[in-house]
Ligand code: ADP
Ligand code: MG
């Protein structure tokens with residue numbers, strides 16, 4: 001398999017630390033201040049808003065990573081209002097677009113949208129307006145498939161461009177471009193055409209969730225030039241994170257958790273399947289909560305009704321699939337409970353992010369057991385999981401996982417498993433490393449379950465394991481995933497290992513004697529500390545990607561030549577109440593034996609569990 005390096009030349013400039021962008025001396029500064037108050041009714045700017053606006057209005061391509069609720073819309077709506085011409089906004093969902101247009105019209109800012117399922121005459125009217133010299137609209141919203149499929153639209157954009165009236169192109173929810181994102185939309189990948197056709201128009205890409213590979217994917221796919229990046233910490237200090245063992249009594253646990261900590265508060269319970277949503281809602285109602293369910297099988301008017309009831313606090317608790325939430329802006333959500341394993345850490349972070357928008361303390365509790373992993377994995381492979389939206393504006397095919405490899409999904413899922421099984425490290429730290437952010441666990445202040453545990457630790461010298469892992473990565477020619485490296489190290493003899501003849505490597509099984517999870521903990525450490533890094537590999541001609549572990553020579557050299565030691569803390573007691581004990585699933589023994597493992601991925605055990613389940 002030839003290795004195709006994908007990101008040779010991605011260039012971007014850190015904007016967040018550049019004082020230039022916070023200057024009050026731009027020609028438009030006064031106008032910004034005034035209109036932010038009068039038109040948008042804001043007293044001031046939030047972090048990075050002014051900076052982003054100054055950079056995009058200076059004509060640069062800009063990439064913005066800002067948490068949900070941070071105020072990304074203002075960074076293009078305010079420039080759109082004060083600049084001549086029209087701002088084109090690509091947004092993934094008609095429902096989101098309609099919501100935006102409603103807000104804009106309340107502020108008397110003329111905006112329109114085009115989508116495929118609109119009456120043709122209505123579309124024509126909008127297109128005709130675009131041709132006018134004094135076109136009313138300041139913003140034109142479209143769904144990505146409209147760009148991909150409508151030549152008529154492109155012609156009108158070309159016309160605007162030639163008259164120098166295409167002021168700015170905005171890609172909202174830009175992570176949808178990337179197969180690494182939790183919400184890949186194939187139509188987003190075609191958006192690179194915009195930069196090709198309109199090279200002089202600045203592009204502004206906005207997202208609340210991007211790991212470094214997602215970020216690079218986006219910059220690459222959109223063809224952004226010397227892009228300036230603005231990002232801020234994704235830590236949400238007012239959210240408290242914990243992972244609880246999911247047992248047969250899960251629903252009772254949820255009920256008493258809510259009664260003890262959040263009586264009458266508003267919250268969301270994320271469930272895996274439609275049926276789960278209904279079951280959980282039913283049970284909570286029996287327990288006296290004002291609960292309802294919400295998923296893709298519920299008809300639109302009923303969904304709208306439930307959402308409205310929830311906004312008005314007539315319903316406190318919504319039991320939903322991830323389809324519920326994108327664009328939801330209720331400030332006082334006090335808890336987000338995951339009834340089963342989320343698909344990825346990014347998705348999880350995003351879903352939790354719907355709690356505590358008002359900065360008040362809120363809880364995020366995840367109920368985990370290992371057999372849910374098998375269940376989610378199975379559903380992923382069947383394409384049976386609901387995506388985080390309802391396909392009102394784009395085609396059915398973009399609503400599935402097609403075009404995205406099962407391998408990628410599994411890798412994302414395994415990281416989530418690893419997060420759940422980790423009973424040592426700070427939850428904030430674990431989440432934030434995925435956004436390329438280093439978080440000092442000391443600043444958690446015991447606001448996650450792991451930090452607030454009274455644990456004693458023993459420090460172990462892991463230098464040898466570290467060296468061997470680095471060596472092994474080199475032995476397999478830096479072409480395999482973290483999951484795979486660990487399997488080989490632990491001596492797995494599965495098909496894949498045999499196929500690639502890794503069982504003949506000198507380090508195959510070198511980590512056999514180690515306690516479960518020890519090797520993966522060291523590997524994770526090597527990645528977070530930059531001795532190793534994860535790179536994206538294009539695995540076939542269709543552009544599907546997977547992650548491979550590589551060696552950062554400059555850092556690893558010291559380690560390999562004995563100039564550096566690696567010490568990690570491990571908990572001494574194993575009295576943790578991790579899943580397994582009360583679990584009556586067929587994979588019980590396996591779960592019990594796994595209770596302290598922290599795999600980056602442990603597929604050998606997983607195939608075993610799958611067998612156990614199917615044998616039942
Ligand atoms: P995002 O797209 O980043 O999730 P939005 O742009 O939807 O966030 O903004 C979230 C909320 O914050 C909106 O209700 C918006 O009106 C409000 N908001 C944005 N900027 C400001 C500001 N500078 N001051 C006060 N409120 C703001
Ligand atoms: Mg937004």
Ligand code: ZN
Nearest residue numbers: 426444448451
């Ligand atoms: Zn913590």
